[in-house]
Amino acid sequence: MARSNEFLVDFTGRGQREPILCGLQEYVEGETINPWNRLDDEDLASLKERMPDPEGPQSQREWIANVRTQAERFVLRVKELISKAGYVPDLAGSGNLILTPSGLIKLVDINNISRVCFDSSIPLDDRGYPVCDKSVEALSMLQKNLAGRDLD
Numbered sequence: 001m002a003r004s005n006e007f008l009v010d011f012t013g014r015g016q017r018e019p020i021l022c023g024l025q026e027y028v029e030g031e032t033i034n035p036w037n038r039l040d041d042e043d044l045a046s047l048k049e050r051m052p053d054p055e056g057p058q059s060q061r062e063w064i065a066n067v068r069t070q071a072e073r074f075v076l077r078v079k080e081l082i083s084k085a086g087y088v089p090d091l092a093g094s095g096n097l098i099l100t101p102s103g104l105i106k107l108v109d110i111n112n113i114s115r116v117c118f119d120s121s122i123p124l125d126d127r128g129y130p131v132c133d134k135s136v137e138a139l140s141m142l143q144k145n146l147a148g149r150d151l152d
Helices: 041-047 060-085 131-146
Strands: 005-015 018-025 087-089 097-099 105-107 113-115
Touching: 018 060, 018 097, 041 060, 060 131, 087 131, 113 131
Parallel strands: none
Antiparallel strands: 005 018, 087 113, 097 105
């Protein structure tokens, strides 16, 4: 995840002073990845071309293999978060996942996390979007298309 720092500030406005929670998040260099894209070798090569080269020489084939390995680790860690903590991060939002030049996947929108619940309702976020369900779908697409692993 992108690192985030939160802090309180004293805000003066409308003739009043009040505390406001603010946050600064680390800037992550890289390209946005969309879990619903093909994410095949051609798609990844296109992403690599738009990014600065990572430290040290690396062939396109090695870079793509590294991305797929890192994607598998990412998927496993998110699944662990879901199964152990019962929370699903927002993997479905536009621009929420960044592929770094070194091949890491970073979640950059960390303020919309859903609690897993097993009932007949479909939980919606504050904008009426089924973020939990769509995030599980996005995770399955990353597992299948980016990590190259069968769905379990």
